[in-house]
Amino acid sequence: MDAFILQILNGLDKGSAYALIALGLTLIFGTLGVVNFAHGALFMIGAFCAVTMQRILGLSRTVIDETQTDFLGNPMAVQVPYVQDWFGAAAGATIQDWSVPLAFFLTVPVMLLVGWGMERGLIKHFYKRPHADQILVTFGLAIVIGEIIKAFYGANPIQTPMPSAFVGTIDMGRYLGLGEGAVAYPTWRLIYFFFSAIIIAAVFAFLQFTTFGMVVRAGMADRETVGMLGIDIDKRFTLMFGLAAAVAGLAGMMYAPILSPHYNIGMDFLVLSFVVVVVGGMGSLPGAVLAGFLLGIMQSFFSNPAFKGFIVDALRLNDTFTGTVINGLDQIIIYLVAIVILLTRPRGLLGRKGVMEE
Amino acid sequence: MTKSTYSRRRVLQTGAVAGTGLMLPTYLRAEAHTGFTNAPTGDTVTLGFNVPQTGPYAEEGLDELRAQELAVQHLNGEGDGGMLATFSEQNLDGTGILGKKVNFVTGDTQTKSDVARASAQSMIQKDNCIMITGGSSSGVAVAVQGLCQEAGVIFMAGLTHSNDTTGKDRKANGFRHFFNGYMSGVALAPVLEKAYGSDRRAYHLTADYNWGWTQNESIAASTEALGWETVQNVLTPVGAGDFSSYIAPVLNSGADVLILNHYGGDMVNSLTQAVQFGLKDKQVNGKDFQIIVPLYSELMAKGAGSNIEGVYGSMNWNWQLQDEGSKAFVKSFGEKYGFPPSNAAHTCYVQIMLYADAVARAGSFNPCAVVEALEDFDFDGLGNGPTTYRGADHQCFKDVLVMEGVAGSGNANMMGYDTLSIVEVTPRAQVEYEPDHPMFAGGSLGECNPGA
Numbered sequence: 001m002d003a004f005i006l007q008i009l010n011g012l013d014k015g016s017a018y019a020l021i022a023l024g025l026t027l028i029f030g031t032l033g034v035v036n037f038a039h040g041a042l043f044m045i046g047a048f049c050a051v052t053m054q055r056i057l058g059l060s061r062t063v064i065d066e067t068q069t070d071f072l073g074n075p076m077a078v079q080v081p082y083v084q085d086w087f088g089a090a091a092g093a094t095i096q097d098w099s100v101p102l103a104f105f106l107t108v109p110v111m112l113l114v115g116w117g118m119e120r121g122l123i124k125h126f127y128k129r130p131h132a133d134q135i136l137v138t139f140g141l142a143i144v145i146g147e148i149i150k151a152f153y154g155a156n157p158i159q160t161p162m163p164s165a166f167v168g169t170i171d172m173g174r175y176l177g178l179g180e181g182a183v184a185y186p187t188w189r190l191i192y193f194f195f196s197a198i199i200i201a202a203v204f205a206f207l208q209f210t211t212f213g214m215v216v217r218a219g220m221a222d223r224e225t226v227g228m229l230g231i232d233i234d235k236r237f238t239l240m241f242g243l244a245a246a247v248a249g250l251a252g253m254m255y256a257p258i259l260s261p262h263y264n265i266g267m268d269f270l271v272l273s274f275v276v277v278v279v280g281g282m283g284s285l286p287g288a289v290l291a292g293f294l295l296g297i298m299q300s301f302f303s304n305p306a307f308k309g310f311i312v313d314a315l316r317l318n319d320t321f322t323g324t325v326i327n328g329l330d331q332i333i334i335y336l337v338a339i340v341i342l343l344t345r346p347r348g349l350l351g352r353k354g355v356m357e358e
Numbered sequence: 359m360t361k362s363t364y365s366r367r368r369v370l371q372t373g374a375v376a377g378t379g380l381m382l383p384t385y386l387r388a389e390a391h392t393g394f395t396n397a398p399t400g401d402t403v404t405l406g407f408n409v410p411q412t413g414p415y416a417e418e419g420l421d422e423l424r425a426q427e428l429a430v431q432h433l434n435g436e437g438d439g440g441m442l443a444t445f446s447e448q449n450l451d452g453t454g455i456l457g458k459k460v461n462f463v464t465g466d467t468q469t470k471s472d473v474a475r476a477s478a479q480s481m482i483q484k485d486n487c488i489m490i491t492g493g494s495s496s497g498v499a500v501a502v503q504g505l506c507q508e509a510g511v512i513f514m515a516g517l518t519h520s521n522d523t524t525g526k527d528r529k530a531n532g533f534r535h536f537f538n539g540y541m542s543g544v545a546l547a548p549v550l551e552k553a554y555g556s557d558r559r560a561y562h563l564t565a566d567y568n569w570g571w572t573q574n575e576s577i578a579a580s581t582e583a584l585g586w587e588t589v590q591n592v593l594t595p596v597g598a599g600d601f602s603s604y605i606a607p608v609l610n611s612g613a614d615v616l617i618l619n620h621y622g623g624d625m626v627n628s629l630t631q632a633v634q635f636g637l638k639d640k641q642v643n644g645k646d647f648q649i650i651v652p653l654y655s656e657l658m659a660k661g662a663g664s665n666i667e668g669v670y671g672s673m674n675w676n677w678q679l680q681d682e683g684s685k686a687f688v689k690s691f692g693e694k695y696g697f698p699p700s701n702a703a704h705t706c707y708v709q710i711m712l713y714a715d716a717v718a719r720a721g722s723f724n725p726c727a728v729v730e731a732l733e734d735f736d737f738d739g740l741g742n743g744p745t746t747y748r749g750a751d752h753q754c755f756k757d758v759l760v761m762e763g764v765a766g767s768g769n770a771n772m773m774g775y776d777t778l779s780i781v782e783v784t785p786r787a788q789v790e791y792e793p794d795h796p797m798f799a800g801g802s803l804g805e806c807n808p809g810a
Binding site: 002003006007009010011013014017070071072150154155156157158159161167168169184185186188189257258259260262264265268269299300303304305306328330331 | 412413414415416417566590592593595597599600602603604606607609610611623626627630631634635636639640657660661662663664677688689692693698772776
């Protein structure tokens with residue numbers, strides 16, 4: 001039971017990351033009809049906003065400490081961060097410790113700007129071009145962004161720690177009545193899950209309960225008619241692109257303490273996110289969220305040797321080829337589920353008729 | 359009118375025989391010997407530095423490149439000479455190799471075997487490289503080693519830790535200075551027994567490729583010999599990023615040790631995430647839970663930050679060693695670049711020095727002469743104590759370092775390299791094995807290939 005709950009928690013946590021990225025991807029596809037292969041790069045830029053904030057708060061002056069020597073035997077050059085000069089050692093250290101949450105104030109404007117720049121500067125020229133052209137140009141853009149990040153930050157993963165207050169685990173066993181220490185889950189991952197849930201709810205509320213959102217939804221359903229009513233739908237769609245970029249960026253920023261950012265991190269998530277979008281149904285926001293969680297949980301369970309062992313035992317497939325295949329399913333389960341769902345429901349879980357079918 | 363007795367065919371035949379006869383002395387003359395691939399003819403010789411400059415091991419590759427450039431400087435008589443002064447052989451005098459100035463070309467392996475082979479191929483065919491060196495992956499090393507064997511040039515491997523490089527995939531033209539998975543296991547075992555006892559249950563997460571498999575096999579054999587039980591070995595995809603779904607099952611598995619057979623970014627992520635799951639603070643079977651990373655590198659330590667505190671691992675070499683060779687190299691590298699060298703940088707520097715010295719001793723660039731000079735060659739003064747390049751498998755035998763993660767100074771100049779501390783220098787005798795050891799069986803060096 002403990003192991004089961006742990007895998008569910010892990011699945012929800014993984015699923016929330018998939019759902020958050022897929023949500024932005026679907027938002028762009030649903031509004032602008034663009035298949036954006038640079039969406040993973042937006043996630044990466046968000047993660048590097050956290051790194052940048054860490055670097056900004058770590059900006060230091062050099063003091064030569066004659067009492068210590070470096071590895072060459074020269075007097076040690078000690079770095080004293082400016083924030084510690086300005087706010088005192090303790091307060092400065094606390095501010096540095098909270099660099100990832102503080103990166104929110106950098107990520108949102110940067111991502112809105114990047115999203116706006118990307119849409120106005122490049123993607124708008126590809127609206128009327130075939131999807132294959134859109135994929136090529138956005139994929140190329142993702143490579144360019146990745147190389148720029150590498151030129152500035154190097155190729156190594158960069159440790160971006162969470163605030164020390166959130167280091168460690170929360171004893172979920174105690175809250176779930178399973179006994180002390182039975183289910184301990186990392187605090188930051190739980191925070192990530194709730195953060196994702198809030199962002200997803202906020203995006204849905206924005207689209208559902210605001211006039212702006214209503215116009216956007218109308219535009220998604222029938223762009224031409226909305227335009228004929230005198231509404232500048234393009235302007236609103238550009239803003240939606242910025243919003244989707246901000247969602248991806250925030251997902252990346254909050255993920256930085258879990259997965260040390262590196263220039264290729266976006267590509268790692270891109271393929272999975274596309275599978276999530278396709279399984280959920282192209283253009284369906286609830287579908288993207290549902291598929292994100294579903295695939296996250298599936299991946300989590302199939303990574304557990306005990307779970308796979310249970311299936312193999314139950315089906316009496318020990319020492320058979322099928323049993324061996326089941327034991328290796330963790331690396332392909334997402335794609336297997338995608339194949340099964342697309343065979344049985346070609347439009348995905350909650351896909352709409354007519355999307356990408358013309 | 360007289361009729362000529364020479365037919366056109368006869369003239370051509372005579373000409374061909376005479377031409378061949380006239381060319382033969384030139385062919386046989388040593389200086390212009392084309393009996394081996396890319397025999398240097400001018401006053402320069404070109405080496406090929408094939409390292410990952412992009413991709414997951416790019417930082418390691420760039421550090422290798424720094425050391426390789428430093429080695430070329432020292433061979434050409436520039437800089438402070440580094441390890442030339444401490445090397446037990448004193449055949450290199452700063453005038454290049456056999457009086458020829460050393461040039462180099464670089465290639466990007468991207469840590470992909472096919473790309474690495476294409477890059478090495480271009481170095482051999484286009485740039486006339488006489489020797490290829492570098493790399494940060496066993497898959498790449500095995501692929502490039504095979505290519506060099508076919509092409510008839512020497513391959514001095516960079517960072518490659520799989521048993522197979524000098525085991526089942528060993529080649530006569532290939533040489534490895536770096537240690538291997540078996541040596542890591544044997545060096546770590548006594549330290550682990552002393553620290554954690556002989557009654558432990560280990561859970562392995564293993565990178566699903568050649569290096570991961572051989573390391574898992576080596577570490578499991580060494581720890582099982584102590585009396586440890588291997589609870590589970592789970593293969594994880596390379597570059598998985600988020601390892602949480604593989605780590606979560608460890609919590610309820612009954613294991614009290616997690617062994618991460620991961621390298622590079624995978625190790626940084628899996629270790630960080632294991633610590634986030636509270637494994638280091640957990641108690642299982644009445645014992646403190648422990649994490650082990652059998653193969654360490656400075657760049658991984660830098661990436662993992664404070665998560666490596668208290669975690670044991672092993673290394674080929676470390677900048678904190680206090681022998682004269684290591685001190686000379688650290689000084690030379692540190693003054694040029696402003697931070698200490700990694701063990702990837704060290705092995706590449708040493709490989710170039712060893713190659714240059716072998717050519718000098720052989721008096722020839724002919725790969726077969728170099729192979730002969732390197733086989734069963736004993737040397738010292740290059741940072742690892744007395745070392746032997748064993749002739750049977752072209753593997754170097756020397757001391758191995760057992761490391762422990764510690765809290766670093768946080769000093770920017772240290773690059774986080776001071777988060778690893780040397781726990782023990784395992785004597786060479788302890789990590790030696792027979793060439794036909796089961797973990798290395800199935801391969802054959804074959805004949806040395808001089809190429810063209």
